[in-house]
Amino acid sequence: MRYGIIGTGNMGSMLANAFISSGAVDANDLTIYNRTRKKAEWIKNQFKEITIADSVEEVARDNEVIFICVKPHDYKDILSQCSPSATQCLVSITSPVSVDDLERITSCQVARVVPSITNRAFSGVSLFTYGERISNFYKEELLSIFSHISTPIEIDEESIRSASDIVSCGPAFISFLLENMINAAQEVGGMSKDKATQLTEEMMIGLGTLLEKRTYTLPELMEKVTVKGGVTGEGIKALEENVGDLFLEMFQATHNKHKEDKRTIHF
Ligand SMILES: NC(=O)C1=CN([C@@H]2O[C@H](COP(=O)(O)OP(=O)(O)OC[C@H]3O[C@@H](n4cnc5c(N)ncnc54)[C@H](OP(=O)(O)O)[C@@H]3O)[C@@H](O)[C@H]2O)C=CC1
Ligand SMILES: O=C(O)[C@@H]1CCC=N1
The missing domain is CATH 3.40.50.720 (NAD(P)-binding Rossmann-like Domain)
Incomplete structure (x- = not known):
């Protein structure tokens, strides 16, 4: 072939x-x-x-x-x-x-x-x-x-935008969020960018490996890490208060661009 x-x-x-x-x-x-x-x-x-x-x-x-x-x-x-x-x-x-x-x-x-x-x-x-x-x-x-x-x-055709957002755009979206996490670690924790980046990359490899081995699902991971009365719970609370419509707006933006592309590509 x-x-x-x-x-x-x-x-x-x-x-x-x-x-x-x-x-x-x-x-x-x-x-x-x-x-x-x-x-x-x-x-x-x-x-x-x-x-x-x-x-x-x-x-x-x-x-x-x-x-x-x-x-x-x-x-x-x-x-x-x-x-x-x-x-x-x-x-x-x-x-x-x-x-x-x-x-x-x-x-x-x-x-x-x-x-x-x-x-x-x-x-x-x-x-x-x-x-x-x-x-x-x-x-x-x-x-x-x-x-x-x-x-x-x-x-199927109806799901292609959301599917592509997760599978193909996802690596850029998640990298963007991780960059923000690294920058905040510098600002709040006084950590160097290089060290925060190294820790983040290693954490992501570990997380990916756990998922690859099907050791835990995403909800199980959250449950296992969030010790009752511990720091992760406080961090999650802060995330819940701030996440708002972040991902809804992200999907809406890509869906709008997709429609615009389809409207303007004239075959
Ligand atoms: N980037 C990603 O992660 C993903 C991208 N896609 C899709 O892949 C496609 C390409 O994206 P990507 O690779 O990132 O884009 P790039 O801009 O990196 O690559 C496009 C390439 O096409 C070449 N090209 C343009 N016109 C012609 C032509 N007439 N004849 C020959 N070559 C031509 C360009 O050449 P030149 O060097 O001259 O500019 C360029 O090298 C897009 O449709 C995108 O939606 C899908 C999934 C993931
Ligand atoms: O940004 C883009 O348009 C392409 C499509 C999927 C990933 N990247």
Whole structure:
């Protein structure tokens, strides 16, 4: 099976790197293309057997599975430069470009797989939605390669925004909150930024490991740590008083942007 990646920015390069280093895809079977060629060359420097294509058209012509890894508003431009056939499979990796959108304007088989930066560590989730025309062959193929780097989970169109907020945007949201925690540790506790960062990172690795081992659920973790009459309870009270509509507003903001993107992407 030959795979093509169009756009090797954050996600395209992450997918190329993770697919090859996990053994999901042989570098000889991967073709990449990026508008600024240098970015594709950085990947080829790591994996010499990769092919760099000279155009979108070339990627679409020579590969069976084609991942479009550009920003949502650039999908139209890419699709105007290629027309994969009914035997090929086109994959959107962005939530605003749905399988319905792709099926309407192409004659190939389609899927949407929204990855996450966590897939770089062969961890986290990839969110799957299949088009009507996709064969079991391609479904199994996509599931197989994404199983090497993630836990693939099928998702319906209605849930895609919230699911992507948790799985794909989540690492940035949680990092933002942790940065705030680190800054407050400096301000209130007088701790150095480096020390607070080290402690936070190690705590997160430990927390992730507990979750990975299914040792505790999130509510169990809260219960186990919150000693009756202890300091955690006081901290949680302060969090409860301040959290307010924080996450509601976060989800509303991403849902509004998603709607705006869908309204302004004209295929
Ligand atoms: N970042 C993330 O964590 C996630 C992102 N996504 C989705 O992935 C997609 C890409 O995001 P991300 O990688 O972060 O974005 P980047 O901006 O890092 O990458 C986009 C890449 O597309 C290239 N590009 C743009 N137009 C063309 C073109 N016509 N031909 C070839 N290459 C082109 C750009 O090239 P150039 O170097 O010239 O600018 C750039 O390298 C988005 O749709 C996003 O929604 C999904 C899940 C997670
Ligand atoms: O910020 C974004 O639009 C992308 C989508 C998912 C994660 N990052």
